[in-house]
Amino acid sequence: MAKLLRFSFIIFSILLYAGCGALQEKSKDKYITDxxxxxxxxxxxxxxxxxxxxxxxxxxxxxxxxxxxxxxAKYFTESDIKKIDLLEEEYASYLIEQEINDFIESLGKGIKKGIEEIGDFIDETAKDFEEWSNEESDLDSIK
Incomplete structure (x- = not known):
């Protein structure tokens, strides 16, 4: 009877272990699908x-x-690893694309701001020159 119980326990343990492995395999597959x-x-x-x-x-x-x-990771097959690597590479390509777009947008904003500041400087200089010119004209008319 003790041998039968021990044998039953061993069989139960093996089945439990196999069942857990199958659950891990399903979980791994769900991870890849997700x-x-x-x-x-x-x-x-x-x-x-x-x-x-x-x-x-x-x-x-x-x-x-x-x-x-x-x-x-310990349940991945060679095929799983390749698939995951491809997913990571694809995601990285979108992230890099976004980073480049952000950089270009930032660069464009910087250039636009620089042009606006140059325009403001030119406007101020023209205004100062006009005021100076008017002052010179006023002085010439007094003479």
Missing amino acids: YEIFVKEVRVLHENFTDEEWEECYLKYEEFSVAKKKKH
Whole structure:
């Protein structure tokens, strides 16, 4: 009877371990599917993201690329790793695109501000010159 109980316990343990492994496999697959959905959403919507949306997006990316990835890493197959690498590269391309666009926009604003300041300087100089010219004319008329 003790042998039967021990045997039953061993069988139960093996089944429990196998069941947990299967759950981890499903969890890993869900992680990859969710990651794919996230990157697809970024692909479709990234051109219209606000700064706040990019911040939320980055936090979500960090969750996928660090915390969740680490949790499931020991269950990844070679195919999973390639798929995840491609997802990370694709996301990074959108992030880089956004950074370049922000830089260009910032540069454009800086140039515009510089042009406005030069214009203001020219206007002020012209006004000063006109006032000086009027003062000279007044002095000439007095002589």
